[in-house]
Amino acid sequence: MKIDGVPYRSVWVDPEDGWSVRILDQTRLPWTVEILRLTDERQVAHAIKSMQVRGAPLIGAVAAYGLALALRRDDSDAALEAVAAMLGRTRPTAINLRWALDRMLRALRPVAPGRRAAAAYAAAADIAEDDVETCRRIGQHGLPLLQAIAARKPGKRVNILTHCNTGWIATVDYGTALSVIYQAHDSGLPVHVWVDETRPRNQGSALTAWELGKHGVPHTVIADNAGGHLMQHGEVDIVLVGTDRVTRQGDVANKIGTYLKALAAHDNGVPFWVALPHSTLDMSVRDGVREIPIEERDAREVLETTGQTWDGRVETVRTAAPGSAGLNPAFDVTPARLVTGLITERGRCEASETGLRGLYPEFAAAA
Ligand SMILES: CSC[C@@H](O)[C@@H](O)C(=O)COP(=O)(O)O
Structure with a gap:
Protein backbone atom coordinates (compact mmCIF):
# COMPACT_ATOMS: atom_id res chain seq x y z
CA MET A 1 0.00 0.00 0.00
CA ASP A 131 0.86 -13.31 3.13
CA VAL A 132 0.49 -10.62 0.47
CA GLU A 133 -1.46 -12.86 -1.90
CA THR A 134 -3.49 -14.36 0.95
CA CYS A 135 -4.55 -10.95 2.21
CA ARG A 136 -5.43 -9.77 -1.30
CA ARG A 137 -7.73 -12.77 -1.67
CA ILE A 138 -9.32 -12.20 1.75
CA GLY A 139 -10.34 -8.77 0.48
CA GLN A 140 -11.89 -10.32 -2.64
CA HIS A 141 -13.86 -12.87 -0.66
CA GLY A 142 -15.16 -10.29 1.79
CA LEU A 143 -16.19 -7.77 -0.85
CA PRO A 144 -19.57 -9.42 -1.71
CA LEU A 145 -20.69 -8.91 1.91
CA LEU A 146 -20.32 -5.16 1.56
CA GLN A 147 -21.74 -5.15 -1.96
CA ALA A 148 -24.87 -6.88 -0.65
CA ILE A 149 -25.31 -4.27 2.09
CA ALA A 150 -24.79 -1.44 -0.40
CA ALA A 151 -27.41 -2.97 -2.71
CA ARG A 152 -29.96 -2.91 0.14
CA LYS A 153 -29.48 0.80 0.84
CA PRO A 154 -28.84 2.57 -2.46
CA GLY A 155 -27.31 6.02 -2.19
CA LYS A 156 -26.46 5.54 1.47
CA ARG A 157 -23.09 4.79 3.03
CA VAL A 158 -22.16 1.31 4.26
CA ASN A 159 -21.18 1.64 7.92
CA ILE A 160 -18.55 -0.81 9.08
CA LEU A 161 -17.31 -1.02 12.65
CA THR A 162 -13.79 -2.33 13.18
CA HIS A 163 -11.58 -2.93 16.20
CA CYS A 164 -7.79 -2.71 16.58
CA ASN A 165 -5.66 -2.52 13.43
CA THR A 166 -6.13 -5.16 10.76
CA GLY A 167 -4.65 -3.18 7.91
CA TRP A 168 -1.63 -3.47 5.67
CA ILE A 169 0.73 -2.60 8.53
CA ALA A 170 -0.60 -5.58 10.55
CA THR A 171 0.30 -7.90 7.67
CA VAL A 172 2.92 -7.74 4.93
CA ASP A 173 0.45 -5.91 2.69
CA TYR A 174 -3.31 -5.26 2.21
CA GLY A 175 -4.41 -6.37 5.70
CA THR A 176 -7.16 -8.77 6.73
CA ALA A 177 -10.46 -7.05 7.65
CA LEU A 178 -9.17 -3.78 6.19
CA SER A 179 -8.30 -5.56 2.93
CA VAL A 180 -12.04 -6.06 2.49
CA ILE A 181 -12.65 -2.39 3.20
CA TYR A 182 -9.87 -1.19 0.87
CA GLN A 183 -11.16 -3.32 -1.97
CA ALA A 184 -14.72 -2.09 -1.39
CA HIS A 185 -13.58 1.54 -1.33
CA ASP A 186 -11.41 1.07 -4.43
CA SER A 187 -14.34 -0.51 -6.28
CA GLY A 188 -16.44 2.59 -5.62
CA LEU A 189 -18.67 1.40 -2.75
CA PRO A 190 -19.55 4.25 -0.37
CA VAL A 191 -17.95 2.77 2.76
CA HIS A 192 -17.56 4.55 6.07
CA VAL A 193 -15.64 3.01 8.96
CA TRP A 194 -16.30 3.43 12.67
CA VAL A 195 -12.81 3.01 14.10
CA ASP A 196 -12.73 1.79 17.71
CA GLU A 197 -10.03 3.69 19.56
CA THR A 198 -8.76 0.33 20.95
CA ARG A 199 -7.37 1.21 24.33
CA PRO A 200 -4.95 0.75 25.87
CA ARG A 201 -2.50 1.01 22.95
CA ASN A 202 -4.85 2.83 20.58
CA GLN A 203 -4.21 0.68 17.52
CA GLY A 204 -7.53 2.00 16.18
CA SER A 205 -7.15 5.74 16.65
CA ALA A 206 -3.41 5.75 15.95
CA LEU A 207 -2.90 3.08 13.27
CA THR A 208 -6.21 2.22 11.59
CA ALA A 209 -7.24 5.87 11.37
CA TRP A 210 -3.80 6.73 9.93
CA GLU A 211 -3.97 3.96 7.31
CA LEU A 212 -7.53 4.73 6.28
CA GLY A 213 -6.70 8.42 6.06
CA LYS A 214 -3.68 7.76 3.84
CA HIS A 215 -5.90 5.70 1.52
CA GLY A 216 -8.74 8.22 1.52
CA VAL A 217 -11.30 5.93 3.18
CA PRO A 218 -13.97 7.91 5.09
CA HIS A 219 -13.82 7.04 8.78
CA THR A 220 -14.66 8.28 12.26
CA VAL A 221 -12.79 7.40 15.46
CA ILE A 222 -15.05 6.38 18.34
CA ALA A 223 -14.44 5.52 21.97
CA ASP A 224 -14.34 1.78 22.54
CA ASN A 225 -17.58 2.00 24.49
CA ALA A 226 -19.57 3.71 21.72
CA GLY A 227 -20.13 0.72 19.43
CA GLY A 228 -23.12 -0.73 21.29
CA HIS A 229 -24.93 2.60 21.24
CA LEU A 230 -24.32 3.02 17.49
CA MET A 231 -25.61 -0.50 16.85
CA GLN A 232 -28.80 0.17 18.84
CA HIS A 233 -29.45 3.16 16.59
CA GLY A 234 -28.91 1.35 13.28
CA GLU A 235 -25.60 3.08 12.59
CA VAL A 236 -23.58 -0.12 12.08
CA ASP A 237 -24.30 -2.38 9.09
CA ILE A 238 -21.56 -4.90 9.81
CA VAL A 239 -18.68 -5.51 12.21
CA LEU A 240 -15.45 -6.61 10.50
CA VAL A 241 -12.47 -7.62 12.63
CA GLY A 242 -9.29 -9.63 12.30
CA THR A 243 -7.97 -12.32 14.62
CA ASP A 244 -4.80 -13.64 16.21
CA ARG A 245 -5.94 -17.26 16.46
CA VAL A 246 -9.00 -19.22 15.38
CA THR A 247 -9.63 -22.62 16.94
CA ARG A 248 -10.97 -25.78 15.37
CA GLN A 249 -14.50 -24.98 16.57
CA GLY A 250 -14.30 -21.39 15.26
CA ASP A 251 -13.58 -19.47 18.47
CA VAL A 252 -11.76 -16.22 17.73
CA ALA A 253 -8.98 -14.61 19.77
CA ASN A 254 -8.52 -10.95 18.96
CA LYS A 255 -7.63 -7.64 20.56
CA ILE A 256 -9.16 -7.07 23.98
CA GLY A 257 -12.66 -5.66 23.59
CA THR A 258 -13.59 -7.70 20.52
CA TYR A 259 -15.82 -10.00 22.61
CA LEU A 260 -17.87 -7.04 23.87
CA LYS A 261 -18.41 -5.89 20.28
CA ALA A 262 -19.56 -9.37 19.33
CA LEU A 263 -22.04 -9.42 22.23
CA ALA A 264 -23.43 -6.05 21.24
CA ALA A 265 -23.64 -7.11 17.58
CA HIS A 266 -25.48 -10.30 18.55
CA ASP A 267 -27.97 -8.38 20.69
CA ASN A 268 -28.67 -5.96 17.86
CA GLY A 269 -28.76 -8.38 14.92
CA VAL A 270 -25.65 -6.84 13.37
CA PRO A 271 -23.53 -9.34 11.37
CA PHE A 272 -20.12 -9.96 12.97
CA TRP A 273 -17.51 -11.25 10.49
CA VAL A 274 -13.90 -12.21 11.14
CA ALA A 275 -11.19 -12.10 8.46
CA LEU A 276 -8.23 -14.45 8.71
CA PRO A 277 -5.41 -15.97 6.70
CA HIS A 278 -4.69 -19.72 6.91
CA SER A 279 -1.70 -18.91 9.13
CA THR A 280 -4.10 -17.82 11.90
CA LEU A 281 -5.85 -21.20 12.14
CA ASP A 282 -4.91 -23.40 15.07
CA MET A 283 -6.62 -26.74 14.54
CA SER A 284 -4.75 -28.17 17.56
CA VAL A 285 -7.02 -26.33 20.00
CA ARG A 286 -10.79 -26.48 20.27
CA ASP A 287 -12.03 -24.30 23.15
CA GLY A 288 -10.53 -20.86 22.70
CA VAL A 289 -11.57 -19.47 26.08
CA ARG A 290 -9.87 -22.31 27.94
CA GLU A 291 -6.94 -23.07 25.68
CA ILE A 292 -5.62 -19.90 24.01
CA PRO A 293 -2.88 -18.18 26.03
CA ILE A 294 -3.77 -14.54 26.54
CA GLU A 295 -0.86 -12.12 26.59
CA GLU A 296 -0.77 -9.90 29.65
CA ARG A 297 1.15 -6.71 28.98
CA ASP A 298 2.59 -4.05 31.27
CA ALA A 299 -0.15 -2.41 33.35
CA ARG A 300 1.42 0.95 32.54
CA GLU A 301 -0.19 0.73 29.09
CA VAL A 302 -3.56 1.01 30.88
CA LEU A 303 -2.54 3.59 33.46
CA GLU A 304 -0.88 5.88 30.90
CA THR A 305 -1.52 7.15 27.41
CA THR A 306 0.73 8.52 24.69
CA GLY A 307 -0.15 11.37 22.38
CA GLN A 308 1.05 14.49 20.67
CA THR A 309 0.96 17.85 22.38
CA TRP A 310 -0.41 20.81 20.45
CA ASP A 311 3.15 22.03 19.86
CA GLY A 312 4.16 18.70 18.28
CA ARG A 313 5.92 16.79 21.07
CA VAL A 314 4.98 13.13 21.59
CA GLU A 315 4.53 12.49 25.31
CA THR A 316 3.28 9.79 27.62
CA VAL A 317 1.15 10.92 30.54
CA ARG A 318 -0.47 9.08 33.42
CA THR A 319 -4.27 9.16 33.17
CA ALA A 320 -5.16 6.88 36.11
CA ALA A 321 -5.30 8.03 39.71
CA PRO A 322 -1.89 8.02 41.40
CA GLY A 323 -1.29 4.78 43.25
CA SER A 324 -3.99 2.73 41.47
CA ALA A 325 -3.02 -0.69 40.14
CA GLY A 326 -3.83 -1.74 36.57
CA LEU A 327 -4.40 -4.99 34.70
CA ASN A 328 -3.72 -5.37 30.99
CA PRO A 329 -4.94 -8.54 29.24
CA ALA A 330 -4.17 -7.80 25.58
CA PHE A 331 -6.63 -10.19 23.90
CA ASP A 332 -9.97 -11.87 24.49
CA VAL A 333 -11.81 -14.77 22.92
CA THR A 334 -15.13 -14.48 21.11
CA PRO A 335 -16.96 -17.82 21.13
CA ALA A 336 -17.91 -19.17 17.69
CA ARG A 337 -21.64 -18.84 18.49
CA LEU A 338 -21.28 -15.03 18.30
CA VAL A 339 -19.45 -15.05 14.96
CA THR A 340 -21.61 -14.74 11.83
CA GLY A 341 -18.85 -16.13 9.65
CA LEU A 342 -15.18 -16.28 8.69
CA ILE A 343 -13.61 -14.66 5.63
CA THR A 344 -10.50 -16.48 4.42
CA GLU A 345 -8.32 -16.52 1.31
CA ARG A 346 -10.29 -19.58 0.17
CA GLY A 347 -13.74 -18.10 0.63
CA ARG A 348 -16.23 -17.58 3.46
CA CYS A 349 -17.44 -20.18 5.91
CA GLU A 350 -19.35 -20.72 9.12
CA ALA A 351 -17.30 -20.35 12.31
CA SER A 352 -17.39 -24.05 13.10
CA GLU A 353 -15.39 -27.22 12.66
CA THR A 354 -17.63 -28.17 9.73
CA GLY A 355 -17.13 -24.79 8.09
CA LEU A 356 -13.36 -24.87 8.53
CA ARG A 357 -13.08 -28.50 7.37
CA GLY A 358 -14.93 -27.52 4.20
CA LEU A 359 -12.38 -24.86 3.31
CA TYR A 360 -9.28 -26.53 4.78
CA PRO A 361 -9.61 -30.30 4.43
CA GLU A 362 -5.84 -30.70 4.86
CA PHE A 363 -5.89 -28.98 8.28
CA ALA A 364 -8.84 -31.07 9.41
CA ALA A 365 -6.76 -34.15 8.78
CA ALA A 366 -3.95 -32.71 10.91
CA ALA A 367 -6.25 -31.86 13.84
C1 LIG B 1 -3.94 -8.74 11.31
S1 LIG B 1 -5.43 -8.60 11.99
C2 LIG B 1 -5.55 -9.57 13.44
C3 LIG B 1 -4.92 -9.11 14.68
O1 LIG B 1 -3.55 -9.31 14.62
C4 LIG B 1 -5.27 -7.72 15.16
O2 LIG B 1 -6.65 -7.52 15.16
C5 LIG B 1 -4.73 -7.60 16.55
O3 LIG B 1 -5.37 -7.97 17.50
C6 LIG B 1 -3.35 -7.11 16.70
O4 LIG B 1 -2.94 -7.03 18.03
P1 LIG B 1 -1.54 -6.36 18.39
O5 LIG B 1 -1.46 -6.50 19.87
O6 LIG B 1 -1.62 -4.95 17.93
O7 LIG B 1 -0.48 -7.16 17.68
Whole structure:
Protein backbone atom coordinates (compact mmCIF):
# COMPACT_ATOMS: atom_id res chain seq x y z
CA MET A 1 0.00 0.00 0.00
CA LYS A 2 1.07 3.60 -0.32
CA ILE A 3 2.17 6.30 2.08
CA ASP A 4 1.85 9.68 0.39
CA GLY A 5 2.05 8.03 -3.02
CA VAL A 6 5.09 5.84 -2.25
CA PRO A 7 4.45 2.05 -2.21
CA TYR A 8 5.53 0.22 0.93
CA ARG A 9 5.34 -3.18 2.51
CA SER A 10 5.50 -3.67 6.26
CA VAL A 11 8.76 -5.66 6.13
CA TRP A 12 11.41 -5.92 3.43
CA VAL A 13 15.06 -6.73 2.90
CA ASP A 14 17.20 -3.63 2.39
CA PRO A 15 17.82 -3.48 -1.37
CA GLU A 16 21.18 -1.72 -0.88
CA ASP A 17 22.97 -4.20 1.40
CA GLY A 18 20.79 -7.19 0.42
CA TRP A 19 20.57 -8.64 3.95
CA SER A 20 19.39 -6.27 6.71
CA VAL A 21 15.66 -6.13 7.40
CA ARG A 22 13.58 -2.97 7.24
CA ILE A 23 10.35 -2.29 9.12
CA LEU A 24 8.14 0.71 9.82
CA ASP A 25 8.35 1.58 13.52
CA GLN A 26 4.68 1.35 14.47
CA THR A 27 5.30 2.83 17.92
CA ARG A 28 6.06 6.11 16.13
CA LEU A 29 2.88 6.16 14.07
CA PRO A 30 0.79 8.20 13.40
CA TRP A 31 3.17 11.02 14.21
CA THR A 32 6.27 9.99 12.27
CA VAL A 33 6.98 7.49 9.51
CA GLU A 34 10.28 6.06 10.71
CA ILE A 35 11.97 3.12 9.04
CA LEU A 36 14.11 0.90 11.25
CA ARG A 37 17.00 -1.30 10.15
CA LEU A 38 17.20 -4.66 11.97
CA THR A 39 20.51 -6.49 11.80
CA ASP A 40 20.25 -9.36 14.28
CA GLU A 41 17.74 -11.61 16.00
CA ARG A 42 17.85 -9.67 19.27
CA GLN A 43 16.69 -6.52 17.51
CA VAL A 44 13.95 -8.54 15.85
CA ALA A 45 12.81 -9.96 19.20
CA HIS A 46 12.79 -6.45 20.66
CA ALA A 47 10.79 -5.11 17.69
CA ILE A 48 8.12 -7.78 18.18
CA LYS A 49 7.94 -7.49 21.99
CA SER A 50 7.86 -3.70 22.02
CA MET A 51 5.31 -3.72 19.16
CA GLN A 52 7.44 -1.76 16.73
CA VAL A 53 5.97 -4.48 14.54
CA ARG A 54 2.64 -5.99 15.48
CA GLY A 55 -0.39 -7.68 13.97
CA ALA A 56 -0.55 -11.46 13.79
CA PRO A 57 0.63 -12.10 10.21
CA LEU A 58 3.34 -9.45 10.35
CA ILE A 59 5.02 -10.74 13.49
CA GLY A 60 5.27 -14.17 11.84
CA ALA A 61 6.94 -12.75 8.73
CA VAL A 62 9.33 -10.56 10.73
CA ALA A 63 10.30 -13.47 12.98
CA ALA A 64 11.08 -15.51 9.85
CA TYR A 65 13.51 -12.81 8.74
CA GLY A 66 14.91 -12.74 12.29
CA LEU A 67 15.89 -16.37 11.89
CA ALA A 68 17.58 -15.55 8.58
CA LEU A 69 19.59 -12.75 10.23
CA ALA A 70 20.73 -15.09 13.02
CA LEU A 71 21.81 -17.82 10.60
CA ARG A 72 24.19 -15.43 8.83
CA ARG A 73 26.41 -15.59 11.93
CA ASP A 74 25.81 -19.15 13.12
CA ASP A 75 23.89 -21.68 11.05
CA SER A 76 24.45 -24.73 13.24
CA ASP A 77 21.56 -27.03 14.21
CA ALA A 78 21.79 -25.75 17.78
CA ALA A 79 21.57 -22.10 16.74
CA LEU A 80 18.64 -22.77 14.44
CA GLU A 81 16.61 -24.41 17.21
CA ALA A 82 17.62 -21.93 19.93
CA VAL A 83 16.86 -18.80 17.89
CA ALA A 84 13.52 -20.19 16.70
CA ALA A 85 12.58 -20.94 20.32
CA MET A 86 13.69 -17.48 21.49
CA LEU A 87 11.68 -15.69 18.76
CA GLY A 88 8.70 -17.92 19.46
CA ARG A 89 8.56 -16.64 23.06
CA THR A 90 8.24 -12.98 22.10
CA ARG A 91 4.42 -12.89 21.97
CA PRO A 92 2.11 -15.72 23.03
CA THR A 93 -1.36 -15.23 21.54
CA ALA A 94 -1.02 -14.89 17.76
CA ILE A 95 -0.47 -18.38 16.35
CA ASN A 96 1.03 -16.93 13.16
CA LEU A 97 4.34 -16.51 14.99
CA ARG A 98 4.61 -20.23 15.70
CA TRP A 99 3.24 -21.06 12.24
CA ALA A 100 5.98 -19.02 10.55
CA LEU A 101 8.78 -20.37 12.74
CA ASP A 102 7.60 -23.98 12.28
CA ARG A 103 7.50 -23.44 8.51
CA MET A 104 11.05 -22.04 8.65
CA LEU A 105 12.28 -24.98 10.73
CA ARG A 106 10.72 -27.51 8.34
CA ALA A 107 12.42 -25.76 5.41
CA LEU A 108 15.81 -25.33 7.09
CA ARG A 109 16.44 -28.49 9.12
CA PRO A 110 17.20 -30.57 6.00
CA VAL A 111 19.56 -27.89 4.58
CA ALA A 112 23.24 -28.44 5.27
CA PRO A 113 25.02 -25.82 7.40
CA GLY A 114 26.81 -23.45 5.04
CA ARG A 115 23.73 -22.99 2.88
CA ARG A 116 21.17 -22.26 5.55
CA ALA A 117 21.26 -18.46 5.63
CA ALA A 118 20.45 -18.15 1.92
CA ALA A 119 17.73 -20.79 2.29
CA ALA A 120 16.31 -18.88 5.27
CA TYR A 121 16.04 -15.61 3.33
CA ALA A 122 14.26 -17.49 0.54
CA ALA A 123 11.88 -19.19 2.99
CA ALA A 124 11.14 -15.89 4.76
CA ALA A 125 10.44 -14.23 1.39
CA ASP A 126 8.02 -17.08 0.57
CA ILE A 127 6.17 -16.43 3.83
CA ALA A 128 5.97 -12.73 3.04
CA GLU A 129 4.74 -13.30 -0.53
CA ASP A 130 2.24 -15.88 0.69
CA ASP A 131 0.86 -13.31 3.13
CA VAL A 132 0.49 -10.62 0.47
CA GLU A 133 -1.46 -12.86 -1.90
CA THR A 134 -3.49 -14.36 0.95
CA CYS A 135 -4.55 -10.95 2.21
CA ARG A 136 -5.43 -9.77 -1.30
CA ARG A 137 -7.73 -12.77 -1.67
CA ILE A 138 -9.32 -12.20 1.75
CA GLY A 139 -10.34 -8.77 0.48
CA GLN A 140 -11.89 -10.32 -2.64
CA HIS A 141 -13.86 -12.87 -0.66
CA GLY A 142 -15.16 -10.29 1.79
CA LEU A 143 -16.19 -7.77 -0.85
CA PRO A 144 -19.57 -9.42 -1.71
CA LEU A 145 -20.69 -8.91 1.91
CA LEU A 146 -20.32 -5.16 1.56
CA GLN A 147 -21.74 -5.15 -1.96
CA ALA A 148 -24.87 -6.88 -0.65
CA ILE A 149 -25.31 -4.27 2.09
CA ALA A 150 -24.79 -1.44 -0.40
CA ALA A 151 -27.41 -2.97 -2.71
CA ARG A 152 -29.96 -2.91 0.14
CA LYS A 153 -29.48 0.80 0.84
CA PRO A 154 -28.84 2.57 -2.46
CA GLY A 155 -27.31 6.02 -2.19
CA LYS A 156 -26.46 5.54 1.47
CA ARG A 157 -23.09 4.79 3.03
CA VAL A 158 -22.16 1.31 4.26
CA ASN A 159 -21.18 1.64 7.92
CA ILE A 160 -18.55 -0.81 9.08
CA LEU A 161 -17.31 -1.02 12.65
CA THR A 162 -13.79 -2.33 13.18
CA HIS A 163 -11.58 -2.93 16.20
CA CYS A 164 -7.79 -2.71 16.58
CA ASN A 165 -5.66 -2.52 13.43
CA THR A 166 -6.13 -5.16 10.76
CA GLY A 167 -4.65 -3.18 7.91
CA TRP A 168 -1.63 -3.47 5.67
CA ILE A 169 0.73 -2.60 8.53
CA ALA A 170 -0.60 -5.58 10.55
CA THR A 171 0.30 -7.90 7.67
CA VAL A 172 2.92 -7.74 4.93
CA ASP A 173 0.45 -5.91 2.69
CA TYR A 174 -3.31 -5.26 2.21
CA GLY A 175 -4.41 -6.37 5.70
CA THR A 176 -7.16 -8.77 6.73
CA ALA A 177 -10.46 -7.05 7.65
CA LEU A 178 -9.17 -3.78 6.19
CA SER A 179 -8.30 -5.56 2.93
CA VAL A 180 -12.04 -6.06 2.49
CA ILE A 181 -12.65 -2.39 3.20
CA TYR A 182 -9.87 -1.19 0.87
CA GLN A 183 -11.16 -3.32 -1.97
CA ALA A 184 -14.72 -2.09 -1.39
CA HIS A 185 -13.58 1.54 -1.33
CA ASP A 186 -11.41 1.07 -4.43
CA SER A 187 -14.34 -0.51 -6.28
CA GLY A 188 -16.44 2.59 -5.62
CA LEU A 189 -18.67 1.40 -2.75
CA PRO A 190 -19.55 4.25 -0.37
CA VAL A 191 -17.95 2.77 2.76
CA HIS A 192 -17.56 4.55 6.07
CA VAL A 193 -15.64 3.01 8.96
CA TRP A 194 -16.30 3.43 12.67
CA VAL A 195 -12.81 3.01 14.10
CA ASP A 196 -12.73 1.79 17.71
CA GLU A 197 -10.03 3.69 19.56
CA THR A 198 -8.76 0.33 20.95
CA ARG A 199 -7.37 1.21 24.33
CA PRO A 200 -4.95 0.75 25.87
CA ARG A 201 -2.50 1.01 22.95
CA ASN A 202 -4.85 2.83 20.58
CA GLN A 203 -4.21 0.68 17.52
CA GLY A 204 -7.53 2.00 16.18
CA SER A 205 -7.15 5.74 16.65
CA ALA A 206 -3.41 5.75 15.95
CA LEU A 207 -2.90 3.08 13.27
CA THR A 208 -6.21 2.22 11.59
CA ALA A 209 -7.24 5.87 11.37
CA TRP A 210 -3.80 6.73 9.93
CA GLU A 211 -3.97 3.96 7.31
CA LEU A 212 -7.53 4.73 6.28
CA GLY A 213 -6.70 8.42 6.06
CA LYS A 214 -3.68 7.76 3.84
CA HIS A 215 -5.90 5.70 1.52
CA GLY A 216 -8.74 8.22 1.52
CA VAL A 217 -11.30 5.93 3.18
CA PRO A 218 -13.97 7.91 5.09
CA HIS A 219 -13.82 7.04 8.78
CA THR A 220 -14.66 8.28 12.26
CA VAL A 221 -12.79 7.40 15.46
CA ILE A 222 -15.05 6.38 18.34
CA ALA A 223 -14.44 5.52 21.97
CA ASP A 224 -14.34 1.78 22.54
CA ASN A 225 -17.58 2.00 24.49
CA ALA A 226 -19.57 3.71 21.72
CA GLY A 227 -20.13 0.72 19.43
CA GLY A 228 -23.12 -0.73 21.29
CA HIS A 229 -24.93 2.60 21.24
CA LEU A 230 -24.32 3.02 17.49
CA MET A 231 -25.61 -0.50 16.85
CA GLN A 232 -28.80 0.17 18.84
CA HIS A 233 -29.45 3.16 16.59
CA GLY A 234 -28.91 1.35 13.28
CA GLU A 235 -25.60 3.08 12.59
CA VAL A 236 -23.58 -0.12 12.08
CA ASP A 237 -24.30 -2.38 9.09
CA ILE A 238 -21.56 -4.90 9.81
CA VAL A 239 -18.68 -5.51 12.21
CA LEU A 240 -15.45 -6.61 10.50
CA VAL A 241 -12.47 -7.62 12.63
CA GLY A 242 -9.29 -9.63 12.30
CA THR A 243 -7.97 -12.32 14.62
CA ASP A 244 -4.80 -13.64 16.21
CA ARG A 245 -5.94 -17.26 16.46
CA VAL A 246 -9.00 -19.22 15.38
CA THR A 247 -9.63 -22.62 16.94
CA ARG A 248 -10.97 -25.78 15.37
CA GLN A 249 -14.50 -24.98 16.57
CA GLY A 250 -14.30 -21.39 15.26
CA ASP A 251 -13.58 -19.47 18.47
CA VAL A 252 -11.76 -16.22 17.73
CA ALA A 253 -8.98 -14.61 19.77
CA ASN A 254 -8.52 -10.95 18.96
CA LYS A 255 -7.63 -7.64 20.56
CA ILE A 256 -9.16 -7.07 23.98
CA GLY A 257 -12.66 -5.66 23.59
CA THR A 258 -13.59 -7.70 20.52
CA TYR A 259 -15.82 -10.00 22.61
CA LEU A 260 -17.87 -7.04 23.87
CA LYS A 261 -18.41 -5.89 20.28
CA ALA A 262 -19.56 -9.37 19.33
CA LEU A 263 -22.04 -9.42 22.23
CA ALA A 264 -23.43 -6.05 21.24
CA ALA A 265 -23.64 -7.11 17.58
CA HIS A 266 -25.48 -10.30 18.55
CA ASP A 267 -27.97 -8.38 20.69
CA ASN A 268 -28.67 -5.96 17.86
CA GLY A 269 -28.76 -8.38 14.92
CA VAL A 270 -25.65 -6.84 13.37
CA PRO A 271 -23.53 -9.34 11.37
CA PHE A 272 -20.12 -9.96 12.97
CA TRP A 273 -17.51 -11.25 10.49
CA VAL A 274 -13.90 -12.21 11.14
CA ALA A 275 -11.19 -12.10 8.46
CA LEU A 276 -8.23 -14.45 8.71
CA PRO A 277 -5.41 -15.97 6.70
CA HIS A 278 -4.69 -19.72 6.91
CA SER A 279 -1.70 -18.91 9.13
CA THR A 280 -4.10 -17.82 11.90
CA LEU A 281 -5.85 -21.20 12.14
CA ASP A 282 -4.91 -23.40 15.07
CA MET A 283 -6.62 -26.74 14.54
CA SER A 284 -4.75 -28.17 17.56
CA VAL A 285 -7.02 -26.33 20.00
CA ARG A 286 -10.79 -26.48 20.27
CA ASP A 287 -12.03 -24.30 23.15
CA GLY A 288 -10.53 -20.86 22.70
CA VAL A 289 -11.57 -19.47 26.08
CA ARG A 290 -9.87 -22.31 27.94
CA GLU A 291 -6.94 -23.07 25.68
CA ILE A 292 -5.62 -19.90 24.01
CA PRO A 293 -2.88 -18.18 26.03
CA ILE A 294 -3.77 -14.54 26.54
CA GLU A 295 -0.86 -12.12 26.59
CA GLU A 296 -0.77 -9.90 29.65
CA ARG A 297 1.15 -6.71 28.98
CA ASP A 298 2.59 -4.05 31.27
CA ALA A 299 -0.15 -2.41 33.35
CA ARG A 300 1.42 0.95 32.54
CA GLU A 301 -0.19 0.73 29.09
CA VAL A 302 -3.56 1.01 30.88
CA LEU A 303 -2.54 3.59 33.46
CA GLU A 304 -0.88 5.88 30.90
CA THR A 305 -1.52 7.15 27.41
CA THR A 306 0.73 8.52 24.69
CA GLY A 307 -0.15 11.37 22.38
CA GLN A 308 1.05 14.49 20.67
CA THR A 309 0.96 17.85 22.38
CA TRP A 310 -0.41 20.81 20.45
CA ASP A 311 3.15 22.03 19.86
CA GLY A 312 4.16 18.70 18.28
CA ARG A 313 5.92 16.79 21.07
CA VAL A 314 4.98 13.13 21.59
CA GLU A 315 4.53 12.49 25.31
CA THR A 316 3.28 9.79 27.62
CA VAL A 317 1.15 10.92 30.54
CA ARG A 318 -0.47 9.08 33.42
CA THR A 319 -4.27 9.16 33.17
CA ALA A 320 -5.16 6.88 36.11
CA ALA A 321 -5.30 8.03 39.71
CA PRO A 322 -1.89 8.02 41.40
CA GLY A 323 -1.29 4.78 43.25
CA SER A 324 -3.99 2.73 41.47
CA ALA A 325 -3.02 -0.69 40.14
CA GLY A 326 -3.83 -1.74 36.57
CA LEU A 327 -4.40 -4.99 34.70
CA ASN A 328 -3.72 -5.37 30.99
CA PRO A 329 -4.94 -8.54 29.24
CA ALA A 330 -4.17 -7.80 25.58
CA PHE A 331 -6.63 -10.19 23.90
CA ASP A 332 -9.97 -11.87 24.49
CA VAL A 333 -11.81 -14.77 22.92
CA THR A 334 -15.13 -14.48 21.11
CA PRO A 335 -16.96 -17.82 21.13
CA ALA A 336 -17.91 -19.17 17.69
CA ARG A 337 -21.64 -18.84 18.49
CA LEU A 338 -21.28 -15.03 18.30
CA VAL A 339 -19.45 -15.05 14.96
CA THR A 340 -21.61 -14.74 11.83
CA GLY A 341 -18.85 -16.13 9.65
CA LEU A 342 -15.18 -16.28 8.69
CA ILE A 343 -13.61 -14.66 5.63
CA THR A 344 -10.50 -16.48 4.42
CA GLU A 345 -8.32 -16.52 1.31
CA ARG A 346 -10.29 -19.58 0.17
CA GLY A 347 -13.74 -18.10 0.63
CA ARG A 348 -16.23 -17.58 3.46
CA CYS A 349 -17.44 -20.18 5.91
CA GLU A 350 -19.35 -20.72 9.12
CA ALA A 351 -17.30 -20.35 12.31
CA SER A 352 -17.39 -24.05 13.10
CA GLU A 353 -15.39 -27.22 12.66
CA THR A 354 -17.63 -28.17 9.73
CA GLY A 355 -17.13 -24.79 8.09
CA LEU A 356 -13.36 -24.87 8.53
CA ARG A 357 -13.08 -28.50 7.37
CA GLY A 358 -14.93 -27.52 4.20
CA LEU A 359 -12.38 -24.86 3.31
CA TYR A 360 -9.28 -26.53 4.78
CA PRO A 361 -9.61 -30.30 4.43
CA GLU A 362 -5.84 -30.70 4.86
CA PHE A 363 -5.89 -28.98 8.28
CA ALA A 364 -8.84 -31.07 9.41
CA ALA A 365 -6.76 -34.15 8.78
CA ALA A 366 -3.95 -32.71 10.91
CA ALA A 367 -6.25 -31.86 13.84
C1 LIG B 1 -3.94 -8.74 11.31
S1 LIG B 1 -5.43 -8.60 11.99
C2 LIG B 1 -5.55 -9.57 13.44
C3 LIG B 1 -4.92 -9.11 14.68
O1 LIG B 1 -3.55 -9.31 14.62
C4 LIG B 1 -5.27 -7.72 15.16
O2 LIG B 1 -6.65 -7.52 15.16
C5 LIG B 1 -4.73 -7.60 16.55
O3 LIG B 1 -5.37 -7.97 17.50
C6 LIG B 1 -3.35 -7.11 16.70
O4 LIG B 1 -2.94 -7.03 18.03
P1 LIG B 1 -1.54 -6.36 18.39
O5 LIG B 1 -1.46 -6.50 19.87
O6 LIG B 1 -1.62 -4.95 17.93
O7 LIG B 1 -0.48 -7.16 17.68
